[in-house]
Amino acid sequence: MPSWGMVIDLDRCVGCQACTIACKEENNVPHGSPDEQKRHREIYWNRVIAISRGEYPTGKAVFIPIPCQHCEDAPCVTVCPAKATYKRTDGITVQDFRRCIGCRYCIVACPYGVRNFNFKSQRWEEYHRPEIAPDRVSMGMWPFPQRTRGVVEKCIFCFHRIDKAIKEGKVVGVDVVPACVEQCPTKARVFGDIDDPNSEVSRLLAVRGSFRLREEYSTHPKVYYLEQG
């Protein structure tokens, strides 16, 4: 069984946010509003944050794209009382809206702040894509094309794409990648099987210095970052 992971090259990333928008486009994630931003109620499955490392003038601002880190030891999975969030055998952490009771324990537990609580029923008109993308047909009950109010949602590594690709005999990581990886104009993101030594992600991790976010928490994220410069 492969173990899907993502490598994000901070040297290439210029914070253009194409990934953030591509994710919303692909997964029908609702957009926010000024009020929701003030109340921190926006939903992003992928965000790009800018942090400054070091002081002026020797330091630097760094853009860090943050999808769900798909931790091997995911705190969100541990704490979920309803077993609504769980690990697939390929390492993807998914969220079952049907089981989720909206307690938000997982949001508190997640060290990366990638989980979002859906406070709203989406207005139909805001939905620019009332039709369900065809990939979803084979996906059965996941993901819900219509958002459910009162549950937690998060990045799913576009597993609907992965599953479809495997079914069609395509190579994941080469022919098919998550939407954010596909739409990155600088090609800062690479997706693939971390356990496969021949995959592009493994090759990059072998030749470049990398780190993971908050490694001290021993969550063993599957998202690796390549150092800038």
Added chain:
Amino acid sequence: MRKPFRISRRSFLKVSGATGIILLTANMIKPATKLFQIPEKKLPEQTEGMISEKWVNSSCLNCPARCATRVRIVNGKAVRITGNPLSMVSEGEICPRGHIGLQVLYDEERITTPLKRTNKVKGSNADPGWVGITWDEALTEISTRLKANRENQGPERMVVFNGLNSRSNEDLIKRYATAYGTPNVISGDSLENEAVKVGRWLADGNYGHIAYDIGKANYVLSFGGSIVESERPLARNLRLWGKIRRERSTRAKVVVIDPRYSVTAAKADQWLAINPGTDAILALAIANVIIENKLYDKEFVEQHTTGFESLRVDASKYAPETAAEITGVPADRIRSIAREFAETRPAIAWVGRGVAGWPHGTMTSYTIFCLNALVGSIDIPGGIMYQNDPVYRELPKVVEDDIARSGLSKERIDRRKQVIRNQEISTNTAIENMLTDKPYPIQMAIGCNSNFNMTAPGAAKWEEALKRIPYYIHIGPFISEMALFADVVLPTTTFLEEWGYDHSPAGSGFAEVKIKQPVVGIKTDTRNIADIIFEITNRAGGTIAESFTGIGDNSEGFTKYRTGDLISWQEFSDNGVWVRPQYEYRKYHAIFNNNTKKFEFDSSFMVDSADPMNAGIQRKSRHEAPVFQGKESEFPLIMTTYQPVLTMENGSQNYPWAQEIFLAMHGVGWTSLAEINAETAHQLHVNDGDEVWVESQFGRLKMKARVTAWLHPKIVAIARGQGHFAPGKWQKGIGINPNAITGLSYDQLSGQSALYNTRVKVYRA
């Protein structure tokens, strides 16, 4: 519109718990794809409400780069936009703005019927009192007005404002203006690019946009260029950025010179916070170091340039120590940059829109551009390229009658070419002249997707000028700020619903044409600009109609007509692009378009005694201290504005995807910020997040302060793109428009409006 699927979570769980299987059928969602199937059950493909999927090639028009796109259509709805992999300009990528095309297409604020104004009072706060009219009524009224103006007042008294339109629509708009007989086609080019273009023309005699071969460059010295934020073509820049930093054996070094810590500066190897408006001095100091140390490309300088001695003398006045005092860049830094720039070839000195925005932009642009010739980076791989534009099938000559000939012979309203005979446009002088009825009063105007009262500095003057136009027709897909002043608004399709052809601005060197084709059905009762023009010309009759016969008769036909020589229609539609990727370097016999046929360090267009009728323009010094509007004692800071990546250029900002992550650098959206240096803020007793007033002599604006160490202490930086007052749930009343308090002044040579010419003061609100 379909009813939303509503089911409460509680009842939903109940149902699912009871049955374990949920079958949603056509009653709940139609066309129903089965949403909640149990995973084991194989889903038959022929479920009711079947899915149809297709990809349609088109191109983007959210900025003038016009990248080729592919749009995924599911059940007749556009759901996804990606780059076209066959495009060599953007190499299959699009920038984030491209994706927002979906929200442009499905914008709720789009208008669906021609509108007529009932309130005679015009103004930004006046309710126009729109009433819907039919297309026939609208076109009849417009045609009558156009005809009356043409015959009674003179065709030159009609102005055409040309905003962001596809090349095909632009061609038709200009053709219509010529056939009608007005020389007054006013575009927005001189709001940002004109000084860069003229600066380059002084050196090589080519009047056009600049293409940088950054993909092959080893050193990029960017003067005020936001390469990965707003310099065009952005998608190509982004793609090549990844390439030059990580996909080659040698990593290109990038140095950014900018008083503002732009995204490009953050991603560069070095950022130099230069004193505002002193870029030319730094360029001269760099030239000085290069020449003194004999690091320049001797072969190129000897064979293909003139005036080297003049540059040497001018540059010798600026030793690094002298320049350091003026520019604020340390002398040893100047030395090391100059050395690296000359020794790490091919090297590019990028003339960004940022430096052309200061007063005296043309000479700054010229001086910086000369650095490229000094290191031989002219028309070589990794240097400056001379853009090949596609050659479309030629249009027959416009048929002109006496009225048209008389109109076309009149002086243009922007009174261009006063200084430079090639000058294409001086956008803002047009309205200044309109306010004083010079050289003649304007009776009517047509605006095609234009929104200059938002995008041009001196917004208040634009408002006054627009109020004065007796009859204004606005053509566009939504009510923009300019449309608020219209007497009639014609609703058009968006760029995803129309036929057309397009090519990118300079950037790639080689030529590429992209198709525009309707990816979905046209929104009710809207029409293509091309079709509107064909209809208007048809109704006008006479020579105007004659000029528009035999060129395709409608938008689709016109696109076929123009591109027919390049590519077969089927292939064009299937591929979406026509590319000629070969670019021939070192065309030294052909690229210099001036008297000496060489690169001129001392431009032969400049003479000691000016004679505007006779080519020469008054010699200017390579640097002059910039003149700002407002006294330094009263307004101690200089306002600069910039364009973040998600500032849309189509005249609207009503797009939530763009708004919510508008200022990525600061982690906020839906707003404008006044970025202030930390020390300056401390003196002003302003803290991060405080509400502040930014006041110039032209007005004041309230916004939140963003205090940061990463900014020159003398400037206040504000993003452009917010502050819309036209209808739009996601734009009206959000943020502020810095152009509203910017003064009007011009670069002396190019006539470009100086964007950063205004002094301001900042105080707590």
